[in-house]
Amino acid sequence: MSDSAAKPRPQFRNISVPQILSYRLPLAGKLSILHRISGALLFLCLPLVIVPLFAASVASPESYAQIAQYADNVLVKLVLLVLIWGYLHHFCAGIRYLMLDLHVGVDKVSAQKSAGVVLGVSLALTLVFALKLFGAL
């Protein structure tokens, strides 16, 4: 018992900001930080973009039609697409976390596989919205 005091045990702390870029996260880790980023993004845009957009879409036929005019701008399209990605990613990754809570796919191999599936599905759905938004569909 007394020996353990002599040998200092390794300490693991949060990585610092310059370390973030060189830190290689597994796919599930990337999914996790994207879940956090997309959630924060949706939170910030809630009263700034999302609720005003909803307001315009339901207030009157004129304001409803005006959305299409605003969305002619490429910058507006990009903002909308980022928010659409945020929602889709947060939704898909959230379903995965609920499954993990139910002890479905907790082992390493299937957890990595489901992380890939979530990333693939959310990006594919985002692509569908992008094609629709930019008029290719």
Next chain:
Amino acid sequence: MAATNYGPKRLVVGAHYGTIDFIVQRITAIIMAVYTLVLIVGLLVMPAFTYENWKALFTFHVFALPVGQLLATLAFFALAWHAWIGVRDIWMDYVKPVGVRLLLQVLTILWLVASVVYFAQILWRL
């Protein structure tokens, strides 16, 4: 504090250890996911994507009950509560000074309550 603060000797005071928040985070997620499915079904059975039909998704009545508005309101409350827990977790993970963290948490609550009121007054004016 006692030397052994875990297991049966754990000092049970002061906090609820986040269990309620853990459960609320998941229940509100399920509520929002179900509401998303409700909206998707609504969009699928919609004869045409017009202003009137879109608005009806949020204003439809069942036996004089404003079900569309009620569902949207409940989903939005779930959203706000879910966002509160999530954003609070971000502050707790990355912001260590207690004063700054408290300020950010207060601002988060104001941001979310303002969003709820803003959404509700648009929805219930329809």
